[in-house]
Amino acid sequence: MRSTIALALSLSITSVAGVSHAAPDPTQVESPRTLVGALLDVSSGKERLVLDLDAPAAFRKYITEDGTQVLEVRSARISREARDSLRGLRGETIESVHVSESEGIVRIRVKASVRDSTAVRAGRKLIWAFDVPQVAPEVKPNRTVTREPAIETPEVAGFLTSAPVSGAPGRQQFAGRRIDLDFKDADIHNILRLLSDVGGVNIVTTDDVSGTVTIRMRNVPWDEALHVILQAKGLGMVRRDNLIRVAPLATLEQEFEAELARRRAQVQLAPLETRIVPVAYAKAEDMAARARDLLSERGTVSVDSRTNVLIINDMVGNIEAVEQLVRVLDTQTPQVLIEARVVEATSNYSRDVGIQWGGDLTFTSATGNPTGAVFPNDIAVAGGNSQDPNTPFGGLSPFGDGRPTQNPNFAVNLPAVTGSGQGGALGVTLGSVGGNVNLAVRLSAAESKGVVRIISSPRILTLDNHDAYIAQGTLIPYSQVSAQGVNTAFQQAKLELRVRPHVTIDGSVAMHVKITRDEPDFTRTGSRGDPTIFKREAETDLLVEDGATAVIGGIYTRTTGRNVDQIPFFGDIPVLGVLFQRRRVRDDRTELLIFLTPRIVNRGESLRR
Secondary structure: OHHHHHHHHHHHHHHOOOOOEOOOOOOOOOOOEEEEEEEEEEEOOEEEEEEEEOOOOOEEEEEOOOOOEEEEEEOEEEOHHHHHHHHOOOOOOEEEEEEEEEOOEEEEEEEEOOOOEEEEEEOOEEEEEEEOOOOOOOOOOOOOOOOOOOOOOHHHHHHHOOOOOOOOHHHOOOOOOEEEEEEEEEEHHHHHHHHHHHHOOEEEEOOOOOOEEEEEEEEEEHHHHHHHHHHHOOEEEEEEOOEEEEEEHHHHHHHHHHHHHHHHHHHHHOOOEEEEEEOOOOOHHHHHHHHHHHOOOOOEEEEEOOOOEEEEEEOHHHHHHHHHHHHHHOOOOOEEEEEEEEEEEEEEEEEEEEEEEEEEEEEOOOOOOOOOOOOOOOEEEEOOEOOOOOOOOOOOOOOOOOOOOOOOOEEEEEOOOOEOOEOEEEEEEEEOOOOOEEEEEEEEEEEEEEEEEEEEOOEEEEEOOOOEEEEEEEEEEEEEEEOOEEEEEEEEEEEEEEEEEEEOOOOOEEEEEEEEEEEEEEEEEOOOOOEEEEEEEEEEEEEEOOOOOEEEEEEEEEEEEEEEEEOOOHHHOOOHHHHHEEEEEEEEEEEEEEEEEEEEOOHHHHOOO
């Protein structure tokens, strides 16, 4: 038995020395081997270079000065298929592979991102394994306050080691040096001594640890091998730094439960202390609800509302945990100044061009130019488009009383809207010597342009996560008819800002904002003369940096119109048709933009962490 164990120990120590050797068979060293194939196997977090030979062969592995790892196979040659397959092998760890053959020695050179590798022989195959480096996840700082564990003494802290007492091995990470183990009926103490030398740790066993182990492992981390051996024998371990204590699981569980019972007894007998914790910015009632989660069953917390303090009675460790919680949470609440700007721009353009013309033509004895016929002896022609809104009853002749009538009797009456302060007109009258033929022409035109700009800027200051509201406007009375009679009600027309800001950890401001601008429109009224309400409203959620300005919305409208009033048929005559037309053009443009700017007033104090 001793000789078997010594042989196993010597083989294991040779395997972990960093250079792997496979003893050649003296009867077959001289016969050449052929490397017939190669492939890259990626599995279980490793990259394996599998070399296939036609017969078992001796090999040697070493590392050159430039970090290149070399595997030599003596008394061998390489086939063309294997050479081609080796050239195309690439992986995450293996960067490049080069193969050469010289004086009966095949050399495979590998440049990899790791220096540790293991080469073993399995029948006619050579397996060269490289570990894929594992990237540890980034651990971000956490500002939460945690309680101190109940077990604090160095003697008991070993039970809280990251090395598991029992559990599924698939959930654990092993990073120890890789070794090969091959034992039959070996004493477990000798196995543990070997693993202690390989891992560079101290292993202590209790008196009730005994038995033999039969195991065969290839290329496994030593700590994983230790875990599997202990699990197979029903043992557990407690690790602290480089010291490992091995004992049966039942023994470790009894010790752990006994220590927990002792600590519970200490907690029940520990003296209590009363301490006053002042709260500056938050409400003490809110802090008390969170502090109760950190107290023991014997601890109590009360609130003095007048001084805004917490009165805590508990063990010292728990009181300090509450004080740390208060220091973290009791900070200034950020105050945010919200400034909104509602910019309105309106431009109007209109043009109106019209014409009026008419006259009269008379063939009568009074004017000395009758027709000479019995009928019609007298003829009078005059424009019939009377200015009188009612139908004229005096006939068409403007000379019924021998004098020109005050009504011009235009034939075409399409004037532009002119008057005091609006547009202009030009009149021309032409007549014969005898007054038989008269012609009157009046040209009128009006054009207007206007630009209006309105800027409304409501501002309000509020605390973080609190609703704020500000408004300015008028109340417009209107009548309501009901069974009780006529009542007067009021309609609001106002500028309103509603916002709920939230300051993020990086100093930006997230907001839910609603802006409303209503104003009465007296140009459009109801049946009783009540004005309509012109509404503009925007509601949104957005994230803006502190002091930055964002355009949260905008409305652009344009209204264009072109009207032509004309005399049928005559207005369609080219060129001359303008004498029978009135032309009106209108172009109205309105643009509304809403800007929002948040500013954190107490940024230096409220965002201090």
